[in-house]
Amino acid sequence: MSKHQDRDDERFDAQGNTRPTGSNYIADDQSDDGIDRRGFLRCMAWAGTGMVWGLSGGIPTSFPVSRLPFLTDAQRKSIFFAQISDSHIGFSKDANKDVTATLQQAVAKLNALPQNPAFVLHTGDITQLSKPDEFDTANEVLKGLKTDRVFYIPGEHDVATDNGAAYLQRYGKGANGGGWYSFDHSGVHFVGLVNVLNLKAGGLGTLGGDQIAWLERDVRGLSSSTPVVVFAHVPLWTVYPEWGWGTDDSEQALAHLKRFGSVTVLNGHIHQIMQKVEGHISFHTAMSTAFPQPAPGTAPSPGPMTVEPQRLASVLGVADVTFVPTRGTLAIVDSTLSGQPPAFDAVTHDAMMQKTTARKQLALGPGQVGIDNFNFTPSVLTVKAGSTVTWINKDDVPHLVVSVKGAWKQSPVLDTDQRYTVTLTKPGTYDYFCALHPKMQGKVVVQ
Numbered sequence: 001m002s003k004h005q006d007r008d009d010e011r012f013d014a015q016g017n018t019r020p021t022g023s024n025y026i027a028d029d030q031s032d033d034g035i036d037r038r039g040f041l042r043c044m045a046w047a048g049t050g051m052v053w054g055l056s057g058g059i060p061t062s063f064p065v066s067r068l069p070f071l072t073d074a075q076r077k078s079i080f081f082a083q084i085s086d087s088h089i090g091f092s093k094d095a096n097k098d099v100t101a102t103l104q105q106a107v108a109k110l111n112a113l114p115q116n117p118a119f120v121l122h123t124g125d126i127t128q129l130s131k132p133d134e135f136d137t138a139n140e141v142l143k144g145l146k147t148d149r150v151f152y153i154p155g156e157h158d159v160a161t162d163n164g165a166a167y168l169q170r171y172g173k174g175a176n177g178g179g180w181y182s183f184d185h186s187g188v189h190f191v192g193l194v195n196v197l198n199l200k201a202g203g204l205g206t207l208g209g210d211q212i213a214w215l216e217r218d219v220r221g222l223s224s225s226t227p228v229v230v231f232a233h234v235p236l237w238t239v240y241p242e243w244g245w246g247t248d249d250s251e252q253a254l255a256h257l258k259r260f261g262s263v264t265v266l267n268g269h270i271h272q273i274m275q276k277v278e279g280h281i282s283f284h285t286a287m288s289t290a291f292p293q294p295a296p297g298t299a300p301s302p303g304p305m306t307v308e309p310q311r312l313a314s315v316l317g318v319a320d321v322t323f324v325p326t327r328g329t330l331a332i333v334d335s336t337l338s339g340q341p342p343a344f345d346a347v348t349h350d351a352m353m354q355k356t357t358a359r360k361q362l363a364l365g366p367g368q369v370g371i372d373n374f375n376f377t378p379s380v381l382t383v384k385a386g387s388t389v390t391w392i393n394k395d396d397v398p399h400l401v402v403s404v405k406g407a408w409k410q411s412p413v414l415d416t417d418q419r420y421t422v423t424l425t426k427p428g429t430y431d432y433f434c435a436l437h438p439k440m441q442g443k444v445v446v447q
C-alpha cells in the first residue's frame with residue numbers, strides 16, 4: 001500500500017476537490033509491485049504520460065499509464081472495464097464540430113488497450129437532444145468497441161424531451177424504476193444510478209426516495225468487504241452547486257455504502273477530471289468525448305468551452321479502470337484522445353476569457369426573455385394580462401422552460417436561436433425554471 005501525498009494545497013478548492021493535472025505528488029511509495037511511483041506525478045506533465053489511480057482502503061495509489069505495455073500478464077488481465085462519458089451525439093457547435101469522430105477516436109483508444117475491457121460503462125449524455133437518430137449514431141459507433149457489453153445510465157440530455165421514456169425503451173430492459181440497476185463482475189458489485197429525472201426548480205441532480213430505498217435493499221445482503229462501484233451521470237458529491245454540479249440527496253444514498261471497505265463512484269457531466277476521497281469512498285469524474293467545460297467558477301457559466309483546435313484532443317478522453325483481485329484495489333487511468341496529459345489548466349484561462357468577451361448582447365423586445373450563459377434575462381419580466389411571453393435561447397446549449405406550478409405546457413427542448421411563446425391571461429406571479437439546469441430560474445409577473 002502506498003502513502004499518497006497529493007495534498008498540494010493550491011490544487012484543492014474549498015470543497016476539497018482536486019484536479020489531477022500533474023502537480024500531485026507521491027512522496028513515499030511502499031508498495032511491492034515493482035513500480036516506482038516516487039515523484040512520478042510531479043513530472044508527469046513533461047513526461048507525456050497518463051496516470052493510474054489505485055485505491056487501497058480508500059487511499060489512492062498510482063502508477064504511470066506508460067507502464068501499461070510493460071505490465072505482467074496478471075496485471076494486464078486486471079484491466080477489466082472502461083468508462084466513456086458525455087458523447088453528446090448531435091452537438092455540432094464551435095467547441096467540436098464532429099463529436100461522432102471524437103467518439104470514434106475514443107473507441108479506437110479503448111480497442112488499442114493491451115487487453116480488451118470486459119465491458120464499458122457509458123455515464124450519460126449519450127446524445128445532445130435525445131433524438132432517435134442521435135441514439136442510433138451513438139449505438140453504431142459504440143458497436144465498434146471490442147468488449148462484451150456496454151452499460152448505460154442517462155444524462156439529462158438523454159431524457160429531456162420525455163422524462164426518459166425513449167431512453168428507457170432503448171436501454172432500460174431489466175432495469176428498475178427510472179433505469180437504475182446493479183450487476184456483479186469479478187467479485188465487484190456495480191450499481192448504475194439515475195439522477196437526472198424529475199429535477200426540481202433551484203435544485204441539483206436528484207435520485208429520489210424510490211431509488212434510494214432500492215439501493216438500500218440492493219446492497220443489504222453484501223459483505224462489507226465486497227468492492228462496490230457506483231456510476232451515475234451527475235456527480236454524487238458536491239463539486240460546485242452554483243452550476244448544478246452535485247446531487248441533492250446523494251448523502252442519503254451514500255449512507256448505505258459507508259460500511260463497505262472500497263467504494264468507487266464514477267460520474268460524468270462536468271467534462272473534466274475531478275476526484276475526491278471521503279473515508280472509503282472515492283469519487284472520480286471522467287472527461288467527455290465531445291467538448292470540455294470550464295473549471296468550476298472560472299467562467300460566467302458552465303457549457304461547451306472552445307479551445308485551440310490542436311488542444312481539443314488533450315481535453316477529451318476516456319477512463320480505464322483496473323481491478324487487482326489479489327489486493328482488492330481499483331485503479332483509474334484517465335487517458336486523453338491525444339495520448340498527452342490532460343490539458344485543462346492550459347486551456348481554461350484563455351478559453352474562458354474568450355467565452356466572456358464573446359457573450360452576446362441580447363436585443364430584446366417587449367415580452368421577450370433571453371436565455372444566455374445559463375441565465376434568464378430579465379430574470380423578472382412584467383407584462384399586462386393577455387400578453388404573450390417569448391423565450392429566445394441565445395446559448396450554445398439547449399434549455400427547457402417549465403412553469404413551477406404547471407401554468408403552461410413545458411416548452412420543447414430549445415436549441416440555439418429557438419423560441420417558445422405562451423400567452424398569460426391571469427394576473428399573478430409565475431415562477432419558472434429550466435428542467436435541464438434547475439438552478440436557472442425566472443419569474444413572469446402578469447398585471
Ligand SMILES: [Cu+2]
Binds near residue numbers: 398400434440
Ligand atoms: Cu437550461
